Amino acid sequence: AQRVTQPEKLLSVFKGAPVELKCNYSYSGSPELFWYVQYSRQRLQLLLRHISRESIKGFTADLNKGETSFHLKKPFAQEEDSAMYYCALRGLSGGYNKLIFGAGTRLAVHP
Amino acid sequence: NAGVTQTPKFRILKIGQSMTLQCAQDMNHNYMYWYRQDPGMGLKLIYYSVGAGITDKGEVPNGYNVSRSTTEDFPLRLELAAPSQTSVYFCASSLSGNTIYFGEGSWLTVV
Numbered sequence: 141a142q143r144v145t146q147p148e149k150l151l152s153v154f155k156g157a158p159v160e161l162k163c164n165y166s167y168s169g170s171p172e173l174f175w176y177v178q179y180s181r182q183r184l185q186l187l188l189r190h191i192s193r194e195s196i197k198g199f200t201a202d203l204n205k206g207e208t209s210f211h212l213k214k215p216f217a218q219e220e221d222s223a224m225y226y227c228a229l230r231g232l233s234g235g236y237n238k239l240i241f242g243a244g245t246r247l248a249v250h251p
Numbered sequence: 252n253a254g255v256t257q258t259p260k261f262r263i264l265k266i267g268q269s270m271t272l273q274c275a276q277d278m279n280h281n282y283m284y285w286y287r288q289d290p291g292m293g294l295k296l297i298y299y300s301v302g303a304g305i306t307d308k309g310e311v312p313n314g315y316n317v318s319r320s321t322t323e324d325f326p327l328r329l330e331l332a333a334p335s336q337t338s339v340y341f342c343a344s345s346l347s348g349n350t351i352y353f354g355e356g357s358w359l360t361v362v
Contacts, residue, residue, distance in 0.1 A: 144293070146293075182355075183255075183341075183353045183354060183355045183356065184294075184341065184343075184353040185353070186350050186351070189350075226293065226294065230348065237282070237347070237348025238296065238299070238309075238348075239284075239296075239345075239348075239351055240296075241286075241293040241294040241295075242293050243292055243293035244292075244293055
């Protein structure tokens with residue numbers, strides 16, 4: 141079964157602290173993993189995808205197939221990083237690509 | 252660029268009433284989706300469409316119907332509203348399952 145697990149509902153850190161938002165997945169194939177972010181009063185938007193291997197707003201995420209994880213990391217959190225973060229997996233189901241989301245983690249960065 | 256537009260943004264329904272959530276995209280995307288987001292939960296796929304005239308059920312289709320008569324529009328119909336359908340609804344679109352673009356969401360309360 142395709143599944144995305146984000147074990148933390150809330151992650152609370154102080155400004156300047158490192159951040160790691162956890163994501164584990166279950167998929168019998170080669171997955172594509174994404175992180176989406178939803179800032180307050182804004183729509184969900186793509187933050188980064190594993191195939192790009194890029195750093196966006198200081199965030200990085202590495203796909204670890206052995207541990208089936210795709211954790212999102214940032215070395216120094218900023219207040220403007222406060223948002224809901226969703227890990228998502230894209231996989232084939234019924235012949236079509238579907239995006240499956242985790243439950244989300246709310247990141248609160250305090251001054 | 253309008254992107255994905257949803258209407259209405261807020262709606263209160265009485266139990267048993269019907270309504271349609273409208274969704275339109277102007278990016279010529281073939282894939283369109285409807286998700287619901289319950290408090291503290293991830294996004295659950297209700298229905299999706301891979302092109303005009305083609306729709307399929309997602310994880311939680313019961314109580315909903317969709318149609319896709321044009322590439323641009325993907326309305327979601329609630330026939331007999333129930334309190335369990337109180338949620339935030341997101342419409343989204345993508346080009347063949349690639350990066351998904353979301354609407355701003357529609358807050359629905361059934362009382």
